[in-house]
Amino acid sequence: MPITVLLVDDEPLVRAGLRAILEAQPDIEVTGEASDGAAVLPLVRRLRPDVVAMDVRMPLLDGIEATRVVLRTVTEPPKILVVTTFENDEYVYDALRAGADGFLLKRAAPAEIVQAVRTVAAGDSLLFPAALRRLAASRGNERARAAMERAALTPREADVLRLMTRGMSNPEIARSLLLGTETVKSHVSAVLAKLGARDRTQAVIAAYETGFVTPG
Numbered sequence: 597m598p599i600t601v602l603l604v605d606d607e608p609l610v611r612a613g614l615r616a617i618l619e620a621q622p623d624i625e626v627t628g629e630a631s632d633g634a635a636v637l638p639l640v641r642r643l644r645p646d647v648v649a650m651d652v653r654m655p656l657l658d659g660i661e662a663t664r665v666v667l668r669t670v671t672e673p674p675k676i677l678v679v680t681t682f683e684n685d686e687y688v689y690d691a692l693r694a695g696a697d698g699f700l701l702k703r704a705a706p707a708e709i710v711q712a713v714r715t716v717a718a719g720d721s722l723l724f725p726a727a728l729r730r731l732a733a734s735r736g737n738e739r740a741r742a743a744m745e746r747a748a749l750t751p752r753e754a755d756v757l758r759l760m761t762r763g764m765s766n767p768e769i770a771r772s773l774l775l776g777t778e779t780v781k782s783h784v785s786a787v788l789a790k791l792g793a794r795d796r797t798q799a800v801i802a803a804y805e806t807g808f809v810t811p812g
Contacts, residue, residue: 598622598623598624598625599623599624599625599646599647599713599714599717600625600626600627600643600644600645600646600647601618601624601625601626601627601645601646601647601648601649601713602626602627602628602629602630602636602639602640602643602645602647602648602649602674603615603626603628603629603630603649604629604630604631604632604633604635604636604648604649604650604651604654604659604662605631605649605650605651605654605679606631606632606651606653606654606655607651608631610651610679610702611629611631614626614649614679614709615629617706617709617710618709618710618713620706621710623714624710624713624714627643627645628643628645631654632654632655632656632657633650633654633656633657633658633659633661633662633665634656634657634662636648636650636657636662636665636666637662637665637666637669637670640666640670640673640674641670644674645674646674646675646717647674647675647676647677647713647716647717648666648674648675648676648677649677649679649700649713650662650663650676650677650678650679650691650696651679651680652678652679652680652687652688652691653680653687658687659678659687659691659696660687660690660691660694661694663676663691663694663695663696664694664695667694667695667794675697675698675716675717675719676691676695676696676697676698676716677696677697677698677699677700677712677713677716678691678692678696678698678699678700679700679701679702680699680700680701680702681701681702681703682701686731688728689728689731689732692728692797692801693798693801695794695795695797695798696797697716697719697795697796697797698712698715698716698797699728700712718765719795719796729761729804729811730811732800732801732804732805733804733805733807733810733811735805740802740805740806741806741807743791743792743802743806744791744802744803744806744808747790747791748790749787749790750786752773752783753783753786753787753790754808755773756769756773756780756783756784756787757787757799757800757803757808757809758803758808758809759772759773760784760787760796760799760800760803761800761803761804761809766780766781766784767780769784784796787799
């Protein structure tokens, strides 16, 4: 089955460009478009896309609030890929904090755009560029650090989280730590549960905000 994608951007040329790039791939199908975040929820309910490629800055409802609405309302929500112009945009950071699964620059090369969609659709690796890592680290505070301490990660869980912050997939983590992929999946689930994180993105943000890891 192809990866189905909903495109959300208030610029028709951006949507047309993304559609042309994605539909050139045999494993990706664009099933719908929207020009504002206000249209996302009904389209998600009707089309059930695997991935929503969503701009963060739109006139009626921005991508941050649209992300919150979808994740709060839809039982099995799609993956949300934030698409924007500036990599250090605080809007992007806020969208990731709201639950978006990855980040993509509009000026990215076609191969990077395709890979980003495949990565977030798979759900076992992360798109979190250096500029956002630095921004997350700058948001750290004592309350966040105390929450990390209460999580009491085991040494192996801590190892897994460190590799997650590098964007590694479960198979890559397994090879690095000489573990089975299913064992890594169990460790990732434990890390998410202990941190109260919805997904890998939330866990990685927590790792940077608390100083568990630092940008480098």
